Amino acid sequence: MSRKLLSDILSALLVFLFIYTGMSKLLDYHTFRRQLGQSPFITLYAPVIVWALPLGEIIIAGLLLYTRTRLMGFYLSFFLLSLFTFYLVAMLRLSYFIPCSCGGVLQHLSWNAHIVFNIVFVILSTIGVLLHAKQQSAQPAN
Template sequence: MKNILKVTNSDSQAYSENTDTALSPFRRMTLEVLACILVLLWLYTGLDKLADYNKYWHSMYLQVFPRSVLKIMVPAVPVMELGTAILFFIYRYRTLAYVLSLTLLTGFTTYVALIYLGYFPKRPCACAGLFEHMGWGGHLLVNGALTLVAAVALIIHLKGKGVKGTV
């Protein structure tokens, strides 16, 4: 029975491989807060799209993308959002979750910026819940802030994993 409670060197090594041990407590807490923001964002937006899929589908088909692209994009977006949220809960895939978050948000933000700057005609927003009621300028600010959250989180996470070249 004593052996069960005894922490071995291999136990602590396994724990250190599954945490950002190179981070200070402040950075570790900051990273967890940023991860929670991203998880909540992806759960909220993905579930909202699925909850009213017909409305989401209709608003997506009013966007500038070709129909052939929309056939793949419409179901893929909520799946990617929910899948990204789930990856945050599997530590082995957290780096992928941060990269996907940054990639998705960069894509969404770029699209909103192009609409805001007039490169595309103004379209109804296919975003979830609260986001669909924002103007394009507000939407761009929120997306920009969330993109920054994802970028900072990825940098902190990589620093905790000991990746060279991170700030």
């Protein structure tokens, strides 16, 4: 499999993930807002996060669609998914109540399964960064 094809596949998987989760949060806005308001550590920032997170996910998906912005999309995917994963681990270790503010079918995963799911996508994002960075460095300068 060529590096470009693998980069395209990884990008498509992340685009699907971010469009799905971002749209799920926006379509079920009231539930998402309520759950964020109950969420440990971020209650104060919930009014901003309730809009910034789903819009950020959709913007990242858009960046991943275009070759010129794909590397930035992979970096942002890595950052956001790593942040989600650390937040989940912190909540599991430090909080007695953990509301699920996940979008769509992801809300049906156990917390451990959700962490594994996130780690898989962090790894896919990392591979995307490495592949796309290597592709860009191999291209002749204009």
